[in-house]
Amino acid sequence: MTGSGSGSGSGAGSAASAVFCGYCGKAVGEGDHAACSSRLGVIDPPRFCSQCARRMVVQVTPAGWTATCSRHGSTASA
Numbered sequence: 289m290t291g292s293g294s295g296s297g298s299g300a301g302s303a304a305s306a307v308f309c310g311y312c313g314k315a316v317g318e319g320d321h322a323a324c325s326s327r328l329g330v331i332d333p334p335r336f337c338s339q340c341a342r343r344m345v346v347q348v349t350p351a352g353w354t355a356t357c358s359r360h361g362s363t364a365s366a
């Protein structure tokens with residue numbers, strides 16, 4: 289029984305994780321973004337796309353906000 293392999297196929301993330309801070313637009317891995325994430329967690333919409341760091345078009349709606357990246361589409365609050 290060669291039960292090796294199978295599983296642990298961590299191959300280059302599926303673009304599902306954030307790479308850039310949505311608040312300041314810098315790489316998530318560098319610096320401390322505790323303040324950024326706390327701001328984003330309260331009410332502020334993200335200004336930068338978390339996947340490409342492009343500046344997003346933010347629109348505030350009665351229900352919250354919508355942030356649109358020209359490349360990755362829009363993200364809405366809640």
Ligand SMILES: [Zn+2]
Pocket residue numbers: 309310311312313314320321324325
């Ligand atoms: Zn940040």
Ligand SMILES: [Zn+2]
Pocket residue numbers: 337338339340341342357358359360361
């Ligand atoms: Zn993007």
